[in-house]
Amino acid sequence: MKTDVFALRHIGPREAHCNEMLQVVGATSIEALISETVPDNIRLQSPLNLEAPLSEQEYLEHIHQLASKNKVFKSYIGMGYYPSNLPAVIQRNILENPGWYTAYTPYQAEIAQGRLEALLNYQTMISDLTGMELANASLLDESTAAAEAMALLFAVRPKPQAKAGTVKFFVSDEVLPQTLSVLKTRATPIGIELVLGAVDDFDFSSEFFGALLQYPGKSGVIMELQPFISKANENDIKVAVAADILSLVALEAPGKFGADVVVGTTQRFGIPMGYGGPHAAYFATKEAYKRFIPGRIIGVTKDMDGNRAMRMALQTREQHIKRDRATSNICTAQVLLAVMAGMYAVYHGPKGLKYIANKVHNTATTLADALENLEFNLVHNSFFDTIQVRIPENIDLKTKAEQKEVNFYYPDATTVSISINETTTLSDLNLILSIFAEVYSKETTQIETLSSNIRIPEAAQRHSDFMTNVIFNSHHSETELMRYIKRLERKDLSLNFSMISLGSCTMKLNAAVEMLPLSWPNWGNIHPFAPLNQVEGYRTMLAKLEEQLTEITGFAGTSLQPNSGAQGEFAGLMVIRAYHKSRGDAHRKICIIPSSAHGTNPASAVMAGMKVVVTKSSENGNIDVEDLREKATLHKDNLAALMVTYPSTHGVYESAIKEITQIIHDNGGQVYMDGANMNAQVGLTNPGNIGADVCHLNLHKTFAIPHGGGGPGVGPICVAKQLTPFLPGNPLIETGGTDAIDSISGAPFGSSLACLISYGYIKMLGAKGLTDSTEIAILNANYIKERLQGHYDTLYSGERGRAAHEMIIDCRDFKANGIEVVDIAKRLMDFGFHAPTVSFPVAGTMMIEPTESEGKAEMDRFCDAMIAIRKEIEAASKDQPNNPLKNAPHTQEMLTKDVWEFPYSRAVAAFPLNYIKEDKFWPSVRRVDDAYGDRNLICTCAPIEAYEEA
Known part of the structure; x- marks a missing residue:
């Protein structure tokens, strides 16, 4: 027995057990079983072209060497991502604990009460800080949450607006650039017209149904929400606010000023930056919109004995039921990260959060005072944590800062932006000042204490209470929090207790060796917009993972940006849409979907601006090929795509799959393959070989990222050659194709930190191990x-x-x-x-x-x-x-x-x-x-x- 072979540890049955099972199933060998299961016409003729597998020890040495190529500078870039302090008690007992990270989405409430309580805490925290009536159990990132807010406000337009065709949505020019990019992607297919401009210039025209404000703005400025929202309400314009979660401890809740939706990210609550994710976004709104709120909501109910219990509320919105009428894709959550952020709030409590927020603001104020004393001018005099400084037009500041291992953000040639965070110390402030002093020949003195000056406008200062519940005022010692986390863990059934045999969800082993690097600072403490020469380890790993997935799927290119399977579906369809548009076929909007397809498919197609046409299933559960042919021919002039799952959702390798894909191609469409069942393809066949053009992959299924109780997931897309030019880009970091569509997610490579897991999985299994896994x-x-x-x-x-x-x-x-x-x-x-x-x-x-x-x-x-x-x-x-x-x-x-x-x-x-x-x-x-x-x-x-x- 080769004990250093990772496949031995990942694959469950021993050789003797395999022989016993083969006898039960009546097959002479595994190869004989596979030949009876997988149609010959789709089998690969040669093994996967992957590097030789590494042992666990070799992999840890390799990933450590890669990590050393990432340079962990002091990051003051901000732009929605901040260094934060992850309490060790949360790192050890949640992030590194399979009792939490191997759990499934809490559809079976009776064995998920721990996670449900943790998520209820999270929702309470969000509702309190935002001043809204209702919050969901997390979304993917701030940018996609803002897009969901836009879509919600569009969906709840008053009848006169809908009847008049009101489609304009105002976006403040202070909104984060990555959010604007995602808004463009989501607005176009559903017919929303974005209008970007300064808040002070907005005319509150009747042509607008909604507006999005950033609070504080990307430049750090704190606008007064009350006047804008009041005037918007007078004109039937609903307002969404993208708000920094930590700032809401010091700034008055947007709900108090009448906001309709408040969104943001909870990354600042103890979650590593991880070169872009995963992080839990938040979404809060009014109870009047509860039927339109995206994602999942945790609600309180009772059990058969009348005892208090929790479960996922309003489950009739689940995509398998509403399908193309769904208001959102429910498979969009970051549960593990939401649990961590909620526990951060439980651990610190309202007093602790006030201390952290005040310290951040005082540190920023102290820096602002010191720079003004050096005769630098600030762009804004009011701010929470971000100051922008006017500088002479030269690049010496950036050069000197990076020599001192410091990253600032430079919005233009004469401005530098500095965002303070909870990890910033007095010595950090003195280093920042020394850089300015050296570059601009100034004399400065050491900062000894923090200023107590407040640079938040009086009208914006928080006066309302938050997090008054007992749960946020009880567990402030490590002993208490450790026991509370354990108490909740014991209520949940996870993979560390028994098999979770969920069809379509592939709850496989998430090996500890794959998970270990997630806690390493050289992977966790990297800003997604850091200069490229500081992220060589990440870029190498991500590029190699793209190569691996491209080879496994038989395609020509890969984008890792989609940060969930649902996002992958949407991304794949948007790439197909862009391809048709490039050929003068923008009218192609018909998407054929078999009746047996995943419920997320119709929702994604509608989000991509397509019209769903459903095809029948035959008596044996397969796609009715003649019905498909009839509908493809009928819609040949407008056919955009077929969405198909393979093997089918019924758990069968349909032998007619190549005929099916050819029918679509003959009628001018592209084939989108849902990768939910890729665990039955790897090494035996692949989407490219079958005739698909794009496939999303659930890295949290086939490629061993844990489900985390309902997220994180990662849903990259792999595409055929003709689609590679359209892979999604990012406004701040160059990525994607030569004719890239706008962003699908906020970070250029989505949830980069989680991608480490799949990279390790493939690295250690290699071609044979991956194929063996599929066969077993x-x-x-x-x-x-x-x-x-x-x-x-x-x-x-x-x-x-x-x-x-x-x-x-x-x-x-x-x-x-x-x-x-x-x-x-x-x-x-x-x-x-x-x-x-x-x-x-x-x-x-x-x-x-x-x-x-x-x-x-x-x-x-x-x-x-x-x-x-x-x-x-x-x-x-x-x-x-x-x-x-x-x-x-x-x-x-x-x-x-x-x-x-x-x-x-x-x-x-x-x-x-x-x-x-x-x-x-x-x-x-x-x-x-x-x-x-x-x-x-x-x-x-x-x-x-x-x-x-x-």
């Missing part, structure tokens, strides 16, 4: 399929009876016994398992995907649980609904009550199989009441009075 994923799925045969019917399979990497079991007939598929999902919790994907893509079914990381013993435990549940279903009756399935999950509180009122034993409830006795996971609440929570929407922590009354 297919073997594992077919093994579960055979083990459950006779107990559950498999809904779809390939032409030779094989599943791909996932399979769907049919639970619809159990209704005759009074059992719904959700009852099985809840009962699995009593067996220590998270349910597979429920009722997608077919209602009343479960989609199971074990991944290659799970060993035979764990899969056998899961199968044993499913078989035991099947026997319980058989014993159930519509006339006797008081059974283990309907009452599941069973909590410790239930089991320890003096009175037991159920017609089955406590042992049956809690310990239905022997293995559970060794290591029991207890759901922390009974089944939650979703309808009650939606009728009584509460999305923040209870006010302090509620605790006092209790």
Whole structure:
């Protein structure tokens, strides 16, 4: 056994177990199984052309050498990204803890109460600081959050505006340049006209439906919100404010001035810059807009016993239900980062945040005073943390600053911008002054203490309370916070406890060796707009990852910018749109989507300004080729794209896929392949070989980035040669194609820090390890399929009876016994398992995907649980609904009550199989009441009075 081979650690089954599983599935070898599963006409003829794999130790040495090529300068660039102090207690217990980073999106609320509480804290913090009624559980970054705000305000236009075709949206010239770029990308396809200008020059014309302000502005200036918002309201113009989260501790909440939406990033709350991400954006608005708020909302409800419980609220907005009528893409969140930012607020509390904000402002004020004493002129006299200084037109300041390992931002040839942050010290201030003094031949004295002068206008100073809840005023010692984090962790079922066999979501191992570098300062403390000669390590890693993904997908180019799978879908479609426009075919806007497609697909197509045409599925679950041909021919003059998932969402390799892609090409369209099921392609086939033109990849699925409880995700796109010129760019750092579309995300390379994980995954597995992983994923799925045969019917399979990497079991007939598929999902919790994907893509079914990381013993435990549940279903009756399935999950509180009122034993409830006795996971609440929570929407922590009354 080669113990230094990473594939041995990543892939679950041992060789002997593989042989046993092959016997069960009736295949003579893995190659024989693959040949019966994957159509011959799409198989690769040669192995992937990747470098030889590294051992874990070799990889750590390699990644350390790369890290040393990144230069960690003192960063005062600002522009939405700041150095921050990540408390070690949060780093160790959340960022580096698989109990937090391997969890899935909290769709199964009863085993996700810890994460849900942490997110409720986050929403409360955001609502309090912004002064808004409602906040969601995070978005991707500030720029995309601002675009979502624009889209929301467009969607809620009053009827007279909609009827009059009011489409203009004002954007302050103080808005961050990366945000403006993303706004352009999102505005064009849905028909919004952006108007950029100075706030003082805005005429509040009836042609405008909304406006976006930056608070403070990119130059550091603090505008008075009240006069603008009041006048806007008088003219039926709704206002969104992009606000710096730390500044809101010192500045009055925009909600107090009547803002309709407030957005921003929480990166300053302890999250490393990471060369651009991942960071949790925030989005807060009025309760009147709750049906239009993008992403996820955590709400309070009650369980079957009337106890307080939390769950994702308003879930009917989920894309699988609303599809092309969806108001946003729900797969856009940064849960792990939101949890960290929320814990930063819990740890520091309102008093601690005030101390940090005041220190930042006092430091900026002290620097401003000192520079004025040296006879430099400031562009603005009022600011929170960013000062802009007039300088003679020369480059000596930049040269000298970089020699001293200091980065400023230079908006033009005669201005320097300096943004202070919580890590800035007195010695840092003195170094900054010495640079100015040396370059401009000035004499200066040492700064000994910080100024207490306030340079925030009186009208903008904060007077309202925030974060008064007990939770923000209780856990300020490390001991208390450590225990609080652990208490929440114990309520969540993550991959560190048992298999999470979610079809379509690929919850595979996130190896510790891949995660370690995320905590290293040479990766974490790099600003996304740092000069290129300071980021050689990042540029090398990102370029190599692009090469790796391009090779794996069989394409010609890659963009890492999209920072979620949903963003990748949108990016791919926008690149297709740009391609058609370049050929004089801007009228091509029809997007064909199979009825079985992921629910995110129609939402993304509509966001890209396309019209969705749905094609049928055949009885065996495949795309109805003749229906597709008919619709492609019908719309050939306006056909833009086909969106297709491969293997299909039904877990089948459709043999007609090449015919399907050819039909689209023959009718002038491009083929977009959803990469959600890429885990069944790598090394065996690829999108380029199949005939696709663009594919997004879920790095948080196939390429081992952890799901983080619902984010971070990364969704790069890989494209064929004709599409490479249109890969997305960035206004501050050159990236993308020769004819790049505007930005998809704020940072030039999206969530660069998280890309390290996938880079390491590919580096250590190599071509053979990646291919082996795909093959074992297919073997594992077919093994579960055979083990459950006779107990559950498999809904779809390939032409030779094989599943791909996932399979769907049919639970619809159990209704005759009074059992719904959700009852099985809840009962699995009593067996220590998270349910597979429920009722997608077919209602009343479960989609199971074990991944290659799970060993035979764990899969056998899961199968044993499913078989035991099947026997319980058989014993159930519509006339006797008081059974283990309907009452599941069973909590410790239930089991320890003096009175037991159920017609089955406590042992049956809690310990239905022997293995559970060794290591029991207890759901922390009974089944939650979703309808009650939606009728009584509460999305923040209870006010302090509620605790006092209790």
